[in-house]
Amino acid sequence: MAFTQFTITTPNGITTTTLGGAAQYNNLINLKLLLEQGVDVNETNQHGHTALNIASSLGHLDIVKELLKHGADTEKRDVDLMTPLYVAAGRGHMDIVKVLLDHGADPSVRIVDGATPADIAEYQGFHNIAALLKSRGGQ
Template identity: 30%
Template sequence: MSKPTAVIRRLAFILPFILLCAACVQLQPLAPSNQPHQPDQSQTNTTELTMELTLDLIAAAEQGDIETVQSLLAQGAAVDAANSRGVTPLIAAAYRNQLAVAKVLIDAGADVNVQDRTQQSAYLISTADGYLALLKLTLANGADVHSLDSYNGTGLIRAADRGHVEIIAELLQTDIDIDHVNRLGWTALLEAVILGDGGPRHTEVVRLLVDAGADINLADSNGVTPLDHARQRGYEAMVTILENH
């Protein structure tokens, strides 16, 4: 037998074994890695930078620092980003009545209707705290007068219980629900009487509401009307207004 022929026969004999071994190697599963998954460092850095910009913007807005607010916005800080309490830069500015900063933020696209975790918005804060200029600013930029606070109350109810005459007058020029009932079972008129002090400001609030068509017969959950409450408290000026309508 020639040498080439012998070699060929040997190869023919061992070739199946070679192919079988190769297949086994290919099918062998990869050993599981004991190394924990490593997060993308660039993504982590970006997230940290974004949060840092957000917190800095909120702090600057609260302090009324217009230059810093503008600088942070130019660096890419998100105008409606919020902290862990849901407070946005605009809400932070509203709490401190930082009107100039609020204007800058709104011009940059801030949403006046965003609410934090306590259901406060720039608009609702202005109604409760008596910030008339801020209220007008939010109304001019799409404030939703039908938005509700944590007591299911409108801005009108919030202003009524605090005796904010100018806020009441401004809100009555909108299509706000004058007889909306909150979670306590009270309307703006009831709150002005029940939570008011019977003094000139709350009395004027009662007059404004009644003149605007508030239902004087809409009682609380116990069936007590605004007039009954006024009489019980000895608020004679309110009694006179309610009796004459």
């Protein structure tokens, strides 16, 4: 049985994908079911966010690991050119930053204004994350 992808619009008008919704609400069971049914692990919502970007932003480590196991793209950028590593660094999610780096995420990627993941981590006061990113090739 093939699974049809569709989007969900929440009461506040935000549109997400089925996989993005599972990532947002940290629902590992539904996420696994969707992935087993062949949902595109890199599908995006209206803002260009993938499930990996959403889970990285919210600190959902088990979701991040599952998405990576299914081939999620660590370099997929949203409309603001932010990668999952950038948002995880900016939110202070050290465990997710480590996992993304271990899966090949580029620590020197830059967004529109030229900021790197280390820059946003430093700006937000996550000096330990900034140091890790710089030690792994970030600027």
